[in-house]
Amino acid sequence: MSAPMLKVEHLSVAFGGVKAVSDVSFEVRPGEVFTLIGPNGAGKTTIFNAISLIVPATGRISYEGRDLAGLAPHQVAKLGIARTFQNIELFEHATVLQNLLIGRHVHRRTNLAAELLFLPSARREEHEFREAVEKVIDFLDLAHYRDQMVAGLPYGVRKVVELARALSTEPRLLLLDEPSSGLNVEETDDMAFWIHDIQNDLGITVLMVEHDMGLVSRVSTRVLALNQGETIAEGTPAEVQSHPAVVEAYLGTAEAT
Amino acid sequence: MRFIFKTAYEQDIRLFKHGGQQFWYGLLGVALLAAPWVLDDYFLGQLTFILIYGIVGLGLMLLSGYTGLISLGHAAFLAVGAYTQAILAAKGWPFPFSLTAAALLAAATGIVVGLPALRVKGIYLAIATMAFGFIVEEVLARWEHVTGGNTGIIVGQLQMFGWTADSEESFYYVALVVAALVTLGVLNLLRSPTGRAFVAIRDSEISARSMGIHLARYKTTSFALSAAITGIAGALYAHKLRIITPEQFTILQSIEYLMMIVVGGIGSVHGAFFGAAFLIVLPQIVAMVKDYLPPAIGQATGLQPTIFGLVLVAVILFEPYGIYGRWLKIRTFFQLFPLYRRGLFRRQKAFMKSERLR
Numbered sequence: 157m158s159a160p161m162l163k164v165e166h167l168s169v170a171f172g173g174v175k176a177v178s179d180v181s182f183e184v185r186p187g188e189v190f191t192l193i194g195p196n197g198a199g200k201t202t203i204f205n206a207i208s209l210i211v212p213a214t215g216r217i218s219y220e221g222r223d224l225a226g227l228a229p230h231q232v233a234k235l236g237i238a239r240t241f242q243n244i245e246l247f248e249h250a251t252v253l254q255n256l257l258i259g260r261h262v263h264r265r266t267n268l269a270a271e272l273l274f275l276p277s278a279r280r281e282e283h284e285f286r287e288a289v290e291k292v293i294d295f296l297d298l299a300h301y302r303d304q305m306v307a308g309l310p311y312g313v314r315k316v317v318e319l320a321r322a323l324s325t326e327p328r329l330l331l332l333d334e335p336s337s338g339l340n341v342e343e344t345d346d347m348a349f350w351i352h353d354i355q356n357d358l359g360i361t362v363l364m365v366e367h368d369m370g371l372v373s374r375v376s377t378r379v380l381a382l383n384q385g386e387t388i389a390e391g392t393p394a395e396v397q398s399h400p401a402v403v404e405a406y407l408g409t410a411e412a413t
Numbered sequence: 414m415r416f417i418f419k420t421a422y423e424q425d426i427r428l429f430k431h432g433g434q435q436f437w438y439g440l441l442g443v444a445l446l447a448a449p450w451v452l453d454d455y456f457l458g459q460l461t462f463i464l465i466y467g468i469v470g471l472g473l474m475l476l477s478g479y480t481g482l483i484s485l486g487h488a489a490f491l492a493v494g495a496y497t498q499a500i501l502a503a504k505g506w507p508f509p510f511s512l513t514a515a516a517l518l519a520a521a522t523g524i525v526v527g528l529p530a531l532r533v534k535g536i537y538l539a540i541a542t543m544a545f546g547f548i549v550e551e552v553l554a555r556w557e558h559v560t561g562g563n564t565g566i567i568v569g570q571l572q573m574f575g576w577t578a579d580s581e582e583s584f585y586y587v588a589l590v591v592a593a594l595v596t597l598g599v600l601n602l603l604r605s606p607t608g609r610a611f612v613a614i615r616d617s618e619i620s621a622r623s624m625g626i627h628l629a630r631y632k633t634t635s636f637a638l639s640a641a642i643t644g645i646a647g648a649l650y651a652h653k654l655r656i657i658t659p660e661q662f663t664i665l666q667s668i669e670y671l672m673m674i675v676v677g678g679i680g681s682v683h684g685a686f687f688g689a690a691f692l693i694v695l696p697q698i699v700a701m702v703k704d705y706l707p708p709a710i711g712q713a714t715g716l717q718p719t720i721f722g723l724v725l726v727a728v729i730l731f732e733p734y735g736i737y738g739r740w741l742k743i744r745t746f747f748q749l750f751p752l753y754r755r756g757l758f759r760r761q762k763a764f765m766k767s768e769r770l771r
Contacts, residue, residue: 208623233625245620247613249680253425257606258613262625264606268634271605272598278605279426285606286422325624 159221161186161329161361162207167215169202169385176202177213177385184329189355189362189375193396194382195405200365201242202385204331207363208232208239219329233262238327240318242334242365248307252317255306256292259324260285292323295358296350312343319350323358330354332364336371344371351375369397381405428600445589449582458653459697461585463689464592465649470674470685471599472642477671478680479608480635481615482530483539485667486546489526490640492553492662493519494647496560499568499657507573508587512648519644520637522549527636531629546664553659565658568651578652588649595642599682602638611635672721676728678737687736695720 160183169177177199184190192200206213209229217224219235227235238259247255263285266278293299296316301309306317315338322330335351336344348371354360355375366372372379373393381389381402389399396402417424417431429435449457469491476482494515501511529541553560560566571578571587578584602608610631613621622628651657669692677688696717703711710716732738746753 210619210622228627229622230625230627233623239623241620245617245623247616247620249616250609250612254609254612258609258621258624258626261606261610261613266605268607271607272601274601274605278601281606282426282604283422286425290422321624 159186160184161220162363163216163218164203164207165216165218167203167206167213167217169199169206169211169213175385177206177382179215180382180385180387181215182380182387182390184361184363185377186361187355187359188377189351189364191372191376191379191393192363192365192382193367193369193372193379193402194388197384198382198405199385200382201333203382204239204333204363204365207237207331233325233327236326236328237331238322238325238329239331240315240322240333240335242337244311244314244318246306246314246318246321249305251303251305252298252301252309252320253289253293253303255317255321256289256324257285259321260288262325263288288326289324292320295323295353296320311338312340315339315343315347316350319347323354323360327360329361329363332362332366334365334367336366336368344368347371348374373397426604428604449585454581457581457585459693461581461588461649461653463686463693464585464588465646465653466670466673466689466692467686468592468595468646468649469643469670470677470689471595471682472639472646473670474674474680474682474685475599475602475611475642476635476639478674478684479603479615480611480632482632482635483535483671484526484542484639485539485664485671486526486542486544486549487639487643487670488662488664488666489546489549490519490523490643491647491650491666492549492657492659493522493640494644495651495654495657495662496553496566496647497644498648498651499566500559502569502571502652503566508571508648509573512591512645515644515648516641517644519647520641523636523638523640524633526640527633530632530636543664543667546662546667550659550663553662560659563659565656567656568654571652584652588653591645591649595645596682599642603682607631607634672725674735676724676735678735678740679733681734681737683740684735684737687740691724691736695724 162184164183165181167177167180168175180199180203182190192203194200202211205211207217207224209224209227209232219237222235224232247258250258264281266275266281270278293302296319298316298320301313301317306314309317315335319332319335332351335347339347351362351364352375355362364376376393378391379393379396380387381396381399383401383405388401388405389396391399419425424430429438448460452460469487472490473484473487476484497515497518498511501514502508506514526542526545530538533541554563556562571584578587610621610626613624613626614628614631614635618628654661673688673692674684675688676691677686678684699717699720703716705711728735734741
């Protein structure tokens with residue numbers, strides 16, 4: 157067993173009096189697809205937001221042995237953590253290509269003066285960015301939409317564009333917040349293949365929140381089930397799915413009436 | 414109809430995307446260079462004003478159109494640039510140096526004003542910048558031994574290294590060169606990471622942050638650059654007006670500039686200049702048709718603001734991307750002729766956009 161890539165210890169998040177997440181601990185190992193499942197309001201997205209440092213949390217989150225506490229939210233991306241959002245947060249009034257190029261922002265080396273004058277260094281960087289982004293466009297089959305405005309794209313495509321934007325940052329850890337929500341069966345199938353390829357071909361570790369149990373069992377290495385902010389089960393997809401506490405959380409108790 | 418077959422990234426990166434653009438912008442350049450031979454002094458002066466307002470428009474466009482931060486205090490940046498130029502020119506500084514100083518001082522002011530922008534958004538930012546505008550206006554009126562108070566400052570002719578812009582033509586060329594350089598700078602910025610970071614902040618702060626964009630730094634940069642550009646316009650403005658007083662830099666001007674970029678086409682470089690042209694040309698047209706209207710309308714006070722207001726309402730209702738949006742449609746009509754469909758530019762419904770964090 158290798159050293160964990162992401163280690164979450166005793167994480168708690170409270171909004172006022174409501175405890176959204178209480179004392180959750182887990183580890184994501186390099187190269188695996190780790191999935192958080194749980195009914196609505198279980199605190200899955202809140203855990204993502206805590207890792208992105210956009211909600212204040214107590215407990216310890218460390219990434220590759222480094223404590224995230226004390227970092228600013230924008231620094232998380234620089235460490236090699238990229239994420240997508242449950243409700244899609246794309247840059248609406250920009251083309252797909254521009255969205256992906258924004259994903260390259262962490263690799264920016266030029267300064268403002270070079271950009272204003274568009275010095276050779278800026279031009280060279282633009283070429284490098286384009287090359288990297290085109291690889292992602294190829295990988296996710298987005299060539300057809302490259303120059304279209306995001307505002308006019310169908311939902312399924314936006315979902316892929318958001319994944320592409322996250323990949324453009326060249327992350328080592330990818331956080332996917334419900335990658336299949338709102339997708340039809342075929343699109344979900346594609347998503348499963350892509351997650352598989354991201355894990356195996358690109359070697360990116362994935363932490364994902366997902367509701368579609370079919371997708372979860374197809375791609376996940378390990379699963380953590382949450383209910384009302386607390387861990388209820390952890391293990392392989394099959395183990396978790398048959399765990400009595402999970403069944404209870406989803407279906408209710410089997411008490412005779 | 415034009416099909417562009419792309420074979421290199423450079424084709425996307427360079428400023429002129431195809432030969433047609435090179436031709437038309439070249440033609441525009443030639444027309445602008447030849448303007449002094451065609452236009453008389455009055456119209457050349459108006460053209461100079463369009464260039465100056467165009468630069469203001471670019472500055473405000475960068476902030477409001479691209480970064481999504483509203484400012485109701487831009488006349489104040491213009492004032493900082495204008496007064497700096499007036500004072501330094503009187504001390505005998507050559508124009509390039511005083512222009513740089515005007516830009517830098519305006520940028521410094523921009524950074525100070527930008528500080529609340531890190532905390533507040535939308536209407537609150539509008540109020541904060543508006544308050545700043547009032548402060549500057551008041552300082553200009555009260556700081557008499559420097560600014561000349563309400564009587565203002567008389568500005569000499571633009572001079573540098575023994576050369577003086579003593580005619581309408583020579584000043585026009587200076588304005589043209591400055592406007593061209595500023596436009597080039599803005600275009601360069603927009604095809605670089607910083608320009609894209611601005612757009613990212615405008616469209617979704619939360620995901621901009623998760624892409625590693627330092628919100629505070631880029632918002633401040635946007636404010637500083639926007640103020641610097643406006644300050645540059647202010648320096649030219651001072652020489653164009655020849656006498657500057659605090660009442661030329663009030664909240665009304667700030668609102669006018671905001672209106673200018675909305676009518677011109679928010680979020681486009683073209684829009685800044687279209688808006689400037691609109692702002693200069695409309696009063697001329699109003700003055701011309703005034704005499705042919707029934708006296709009750711033609712001679713009524715407030716005719717011009719009323720028309721401005723109506724145009725603004727019409728733009729917001731029917732053409733959210735302003736004159737530039739209309740321009741795109743007309744251009745596409747001719748490019749695709751006779752295949753243009755009415756629905757081509759129909760606004761699509763934004764898909765599922767639920768509540769954002771914070």
